[in-house]
Amino acid sequence: MTTLRIIPLAAAQAHIETVTDWLWQAFGSATSRPFFASILTSSLSGADLPVTWVAVDGERAVGTVGLWRCDLISRQDLYPWLAALYVDESYRGRGLSEQLQQTVMAESLRRGFGDLYLYSACAAYYERFGWRYLGDALDYPDKTVRLYHKSLREN
Numbered sequence: 502m503t504t505l506r507i508i509p510l511a512a513a514q515a516h517i518e519t520v521t522d523w524l525w526q527a528f529g530s531a532t533s534r535p536f537f538a539s540i541l542t543s544s545l546s547g548a549d550l551p552v553t554w555v556a557v558d559g560e561r562a563v564g565t566v567g568l569w570r571c572d573l574i575s576r577q578d579l580y581p582w583l584a585a586l587y588v589d590e591s592y593r594g595r596g597l598s599e600q601l602q603q604t605v606m607a608e609s610l611r612r613g614f615g616d617l618y619l620y621s622a623c624a625a626y627y628e629r630f631g632w633r634y635l636g637d638a639l640d641y642p643d644k645t646v647r648l649y650h651k652s653l654r655e656n
Contacts, residue, residue: 505563505597507604510553511545516562520555523565523587540567540585549612550581554604556588556597564588566601568608572620575639576648579618581609583651586619602630606653615654620646 510517517538524537544553544567556564565587572582583605588597609617620638621627624647628634632649640646 505558507554507556513555516555519562520565563592564597568605583617583619610653617651619649
């Protein structure tokens, strides 16, 4: 029996090192671990954004996602962002990614946001969940990524 829950990182601080390592290894470079640790620390500060959630099964962290003010420095005109979605390899293919996305969408609506953005290097993944591909954008310093939009008013 699964005991899967998605909870704010603030209520699951024992998992901060695991989440930091996931984000660093999945999205970072050799020297960027402190950057990801800083984002997670910011999500514990009580500020409006960023917010980080952790999916836990029993006591084990199995995924994470964030709601950030900005996730793509070249597109600071867009706000807010579904960011840093990561699912542990052993939990992939079970619908957890969609549950994490739904968590961010529900919180975004609760806060009065009508739109969400994200970027990804993956093609044809987020479209399955109703995200609309807007075109390519640049991640720092020169990496081309796919930019997506989700209208929360359509749900």
